[in-house]
Amino acid sequence: MTELERDEVTKEKLQKLGHRILKQIEEGENPEFEKPVRSRSNVEYDEEEKVLTLGDKKSSREFMNIGHARKFMQTMMIASKCKELIEEGRTASVRELYYQLKHTIPGLDENTLEDQEESDPVIVDLETALDAIREQMHLIADPRGTLFGPIKIEQQGDVMDAMKMGRSGIAIPSIVDDYNFVEHDADYVLVVETAAMVNRLVEENFHEENNAILISTQGQPSRGARRLTNMFANQLDLPIYVFTDGDPWGYYIYSVLRAGSMNLAFESDRLATPEANLVGMTMSDVQEYGLENVTENLKGKPKDKKGGPTKDYKRARDLMDYEWFQQDEWQDQLQTMLDKGIRVEQQALASNNLQFVSETYLPEKIERGDFLP
Amino acid sequence: MTELERDEVTKEKLQKLGHRILKQIEEGENPEFEKPVRSRSNVEYDEEEKVLTLGDKKSSREFMNIGHARKFMQTMMIASKCKELIEEGRTASVRELYYQLKHTIPGLDENTLEDQEESDPVIVDLETALDAIREQMHLIADPRGTLFGPIKIEQQGDVMDAMKMGRSGIAIPSIVDDYNFVEHDADYVLVVETAAMVNRLVEENFHEENNAILISTQGQPSRGARRLTNMFANQLDLPIYVFTDGDPWGYYIYSVLRAGSMNLAFESDRLATPEANLVGMTMSDVQEYGLENVTENLKGKPKDKKGGPTKDYKRARDLMDYEWFQQDEWQDQLQTMLDKGIRVEQQALASNNLQFVSETYLPEKIERGDFLP
Numbered sequence: 001m002t003e004l005e006r007d008e009v010t011k012e013k014l015q016k017l018g019h020r021i022l023k024q025i026e027e028g029e030n031p032e033f034e035k036p037v038r039s040r041s042n043v044e045y046d047e048e049e050k051v052l053t054l055g056d057k058k059s060s061r062e063f064m065n066i067g068h069a070r071k072f073m074q075t076m077m078i079a080s081k082c083k084e085l086i087e088e089g090r091t092a093s094v095r096e097l098y099y100q101l102k103h104t105i106p107g108l109d110e111n112t113l114e115d116q117e118e119s120d121p122v123i124v125d126l127e128t129a130l131d132a133i134r135e136q137m138h139l140i141a142d143p144r145g146t147l148f149g150p151i152k153i154e155q156q157g158d159v160m161d162a163m164k165m166g167r168s169g170i171a172i173p174s175i176v177d178d179y180n181f182v183e184h185d186a187d188y189v190l191v192v193e194t195a196a197m198v199n200r201l202v203e204e205n206f207h208e209e210n211n212a213i214l215i216s217t218q219g220q221p222s223r224g225a226r227r228l229t230n231m232f233a234n235q236l237d238l239p240i241y242v243f244t245d246g247d248p249w250g251y252y253i254y255s256v257l258r259a260g261s262m263n264l265a266f267e268s269d270r271l272a273t274p275e276a277n278l279v280g281m282t283m284s285d286v287q288e289y290g291l292e293n294v295t296e297n298l299k300g301k302p303k304d305k306k307g308g309p310t311k312d313y314k315r316a317r318d319l320m321d322y323e324w325f326q327q328d329e330w331q332d333q334l335q336t337m338l339d340k341g342i343r344v345e346q347q348a349l350a351s352n353n354l355q356f357v358s359e360t361y362l363p364e365k366i367e368r369g370d371f372l373p
Numbered sequence: 374m375t376e377l378e379r380d381e382v383t384k385e386k387l388q389k390l391g392h393r394i395l396k397q398i399e400e401g402e403n404p405e406f407e408k409p410v411r412s413r414s415n416v417e418y419d420e421e422e423k424v425l426t427l428g429d430k431k432s433s434r435e436f437m438n439i440g441h442a443r444k445f446m447q448t449m450m451i452a453s454k455c456k457e458l459i460e461e462g463r464t465a466s467v468r469e470l471y472y473q474l475k476h477t478i479p480g481l482d483e484n485t486l487e488d489q490e491e492s493d494p495v496i497v498d499l500e501t502a503l504d505a506i507r508e509q510m511h512l513i514a515d516p517r518g519t520l521f522g523p524i525k526i527e528q529q530g531d532v533m534d535a536m537k538m539g540r541s542g543i544a545i546p547s548i549v550d551d552y553n554f555v556e557h558d559a560d561y562v563l564v565v566e567t568a569a570m571v572n573r574l575v576e577e578n579f580h581e582e583n584n585a586i587l588i589s590t591q592g593q594p595s596r597g598a599r600r601l602t603n604m605f606a607n608q609l610d611l612p613i614y615v616f617t618d619g620d621p622w623g624y625y626i627y628s629v630l631r632a633g634s635m636n637l638a639f640e641s642d643r644l645a646t647p648e649a650n651l652v653g654m655t656m657s658d659v660q661e662y663g664l665e666n667v668t669e670n671l672k673g674k675p676k677d678k679k680g681g682p683t684k685d686y687k688r689a690r691d692l693m694d695y696e697w698f699q700q701d702e703w704q705d706q707l708q709t710m711l712d713k714g715i716r717v718e719q720q721a722l723a724s725n726n727l728q729f730v731s732e733t734y735l736p737e738k739i740e741r742g743d744f745l746p
Contacts, residue, residue: 088727090576093569096723099667103724142591143519143568146544155539166528167551171519171544174572178540195516196466199547203463218515294472350469351476 003178007086010137013130014083021076031072032062035129036266043265045323050258050274052265052324054128061125074122077101077112082126085138091175093140094120128266135227140174145225146195147172148202149213151184162213167202172215176228181236187211188366189232191225191276193244193253194218197346197357204358210366213238221257226271229257233273240273241366246281247298247343248315248334251325254278259324277371279362281344283336289361294351295342312343327373376551380459383510386503387456394449404445405435408502409639416638418696423631423647425638425697427501434498447495450474450485455499458511464548466513467493501639508600513547518598519568520545521575522586524557535586540575545588549601554609560584561739562605564649566592566617566626570719570730577731583739586611594630599644602630606646613646614739619654620671620716621688621707624698627651632697650744652735654717656709662734667724668715685716700746 001009017033024031036042037057046053063072081101085092092100098116105112113119127134134141146169151162153170155178162170190212192198198216201207207214213232217225232238242257244250258276260268286295300311309317319325320334337343349357365371374382390406397404409415410430419426436445454474458465465473471489478485486492500507507514519542525534526543528551535543563585565571571589574580580587586605590598605611615630617623631649633641659668673684682690692698693707710716722730738744 090727091572092723092727093567093572093720095569095718095720096573096727099718099721099723100727102667104666140569140572143572146516153539155541158537158539160538160541164531165533165543166526166531166546167548168528168533168546169544170538171542173539173541174568175540194466195547196468196513199464199466199513199516200469293477294475345468345472347466347468348472350465350472354463354465354469354473 006136006177010130010132011083011086013132014079014086014137017079017130018076018083030062030064032060033075033129034058034060035125038124038128038266040262043262045259047323049268050324051268051272052260052262053268054266071122071125074101074113074118075125078119078122079126082137082139091138091140094123094134097123097139131266133267133270135175135177135223138175141223143172143174143224144218144222145172145228146170146198146216146218147214147228148198149189149207150186150211151213152182154180154182163208167199169198169202169216172222172224172228174222174224176224176231179228179231181231184213184236185211186213186236186238188239188241189213189215189229190279190362191215191217191221191229191240191242191257192346193250194346197243200350200354201358201362204355206358206362210363217253217257220253223271226257226273229276230271230273233275240276241279241371242276243279243346243362244281245343245345246283246285246337247345248312248319248337250281251278251319251334252315255319255322255324277373279365279371281346281348282372283333283340283342283344285361286340286342286344289349289352291344291348291351294348295340295344298337298341298343301341313338329372333372379509379550383503383505384456384459386505387452387459387510390452390503391449391456403435403437405433406448406502407431407433408498411497411501411639413635416635418632420696422641423697424641424645425633425635426641427639444495444498447474447486447491448498451492451495452499455510455512464511464513467496467507470496470512504639506596506640506643508548508550508596511548514596516545516547516597517591517595518545518601519543519571519589519591520587520601521571522562522580523559523584524586525555527553527555536581540572542571542575542589545595545597545601547595547597549597549604552601552604554604557586557609558584559586559609559611561612561614562586562588562602563652563735564588564590564594564598564602564613564615564630565719566590566623567719570616573723573727574731574735577728579731579735583736590626590630593626596644599630599646602649603644603646606648613649614652614744615649616652616719616735617654618716618718619656619658619710620718621685621692621710623654624651624692624707625688628692628695628697650746652738652744654719654721655745656706656713656715656717658734659713659715659717662722662725664717664721664724667721668713668717671710671714671716674714686711702745706745 021031036054042055042057044055062068098119102113148169195216242254260272298312300313302309394404409427415428415430417428435441471492475486521542568589615627633645671685673686675682
């Protein structure tokens with residue numbers, strides 16, 4: 001689909017919503033629309049697709065309901081503005097959207113929106129009701145992350161060569177749906193937690209020598225980085241390897257990239273990449289690569305039998321309970337982490353030498369397919 | 374200076390330090406070196422240069438001093454590693470540096486470094502002692518910020534055209550000293566607090582129509598973004614306009630870009646840009662552009678005569694006390710802010726229409742030179 005075709009689809013969804021409401025009004029009915037329930041109770045792990053999804057529970061929002069009327073009005077207002085954005089070919093931040101729509105209703109001493117905390121949830125309502133992510137409705141989120149590697153990408157008529165970006169890289173924008181992959185010479189995509197590690201790999205020319213597309217997420221991946229990873233897997237059929245710190249927080253980054261997140265379960269088909277595998281850091285790496293002296297201690301160990309775990313310890317236990325971490329390999333890794341009370345960072349690999357990660361660790365593990373599922 | 378020449382200068386500084394210490398040892402003296410005192414008491418505002426600088430107070434670090442010996446050893450170790458990095462043409466993150474140097478001293482039951490909190494201050498010691506910023510010693514910080522506009526930049530043999538970067542932009546790296554400005558067609562540089570505002574300006578084609586280089590800092594500017602702004606002013610003689618939210622936090626971002634920061638006062642000549650001016654948002658804008666309905670309330674108003682201000686109120690008062698905010702224009706702005714109890718965001722300009730900022734607000738204010746000093 002071209003960008004224009006994608007826009008047309010979203011615009012039609014917004015129009016259909018408007019027409020249905022209009023018809024209800026004309027027929028003297030109570031205007032209402034349905035949307036999936038978003039609470040945790042309706043979030044399910046789909047064993048087949050290996051991603052988090054929303055269940056079947058629906059709720060309806062009615063205009064003639066004192067508890068719904070204000071939100072109903074806000075939803076119509078935001079839907080209308082998004083249609084306008086699509087027609088104008090503009091995008092807006094959720095903050096701009098808020099300022100654009102905030103005004104005093106004529107004849108009433110009331111504002112359409114009091115603060116952004118009112119408009120943000122309505123955007124999510126619309127996303128779930130219409131099955132269209134906010135980027136498709138031309139709303140942008142904060143960008144984060146960079147891109148390097150053997151691929152040329154066209155956006156807005158500009159062709160960017162991610163192999164010719166020095167040590168700077170392409171800044172991954174909030175909306176990547178209009179990225180056209182012109183040509184590439186990549187064997188796989190490596191999604192990396194820290195910017196410093198990507199700097200290391202670029203400096204060692206890892207991306208060129210291994211035909212690897214590199215994405216730095218700089219912590220929790222942004223929506224843009226998640227969507228881009230998904231597009232690389234789906235549109236280019238490239239294997240996705242994720243490279244994080246060996247700690248519960250790094251593993252959760254992996255889990256969000258692979259299975260999606262609970263808050264955005266309704267967007268998993270566009271933001272999650274169930275084909276992704278974790279290349280490292282693992283607890284097994286510690287012994288295999290002699291990193292015993294450069295591990296860090298986990299924080300939050302229960303003080304005594306009565307006290308529960310906190311911080312790292314608690315987070316590791318949380319992960320062990322998640323449905324999508326039930327594979328034996330993962331349970332083993334997490335149990336080892338808890339037993340030894342240690343975590344190991346990507347950059348601990350520098351304790352051998354700086355080029356160890358690019359010349360030995362990554363090529364070796366990728367070559368022999370030594371991944372966690 | 375080319376990259377190689379710059380490297381040579383830094384390497385010589387490191388070598389000179391080493392040779393001096395060696396000479397002291399050979400002559401049976403107590404090895405020691407001097408460095409400027411970095412505490413607040415030695416930070417001065419230079420009225421002439423309009424930047425923060427370190428004063429003349431020096432302290433010395435001696436090997437034969439039980440309180441200094443460990444730090445002395447660490448300083449030598451880090452200086453030696455930095456020299457190695459320069460010779461190898463590699464850079465390292467401060468985290469990698471820590472892992473590279475952490476080891477148990479043979480014959481002793483002691484580690485060279487216990488955690489990164491030991492190595493980080495030693496890096497700053499070296500920076501001040503040698504008058505060389507960490508980037509010159511091949512150490513990288515976290516990158517943040519993006520770049521768009523009519524300029525071609527060469528880095529590592531790659532030429533990047535910042536006008537041909539779609540809506541993505543060039544990711545500003547930690548080290549920009551090796552940026553070579555190949556050619557440009559820019560009239561000025563606009564440094565912008567939020568990524569969303571830069572997205573707006575790029576979408577409206579503001580950079581092309583106004584020959585403007587755009588930098589998004591995404592909050593407090595990174596060292597890379599600060600250095601790049603400084604280079605644009607010094608190497609290309611371009612006017613620098615800063616565009617932040619109209620609140621104490623936005624104004625502090627401006628102040629860091631213009632005058633430097635207290636922690637890094639010793640680096641002001643490389644990281645500060647005293648030629649910069651603030652284009653907005655100002656308290657005067659609120660009335661002039663009819664933004665009365667889209668201001669936000671300041672937080673932290675003193676509850677009664679006894680309670681002091683907190684949050685926004687406290688921060689605004691702090692700014693009013695800084696030497697570099699003593700101009701009448703600034704005192705007026707900040708006093709108005711406190712009197713009215715309001716702040717105004719960049720994105721509030723969207724309440725008119727999305728293109729208002731690019732078609733009216735910025736061109737008008739820049740045209741008539743309506744800046745804060």
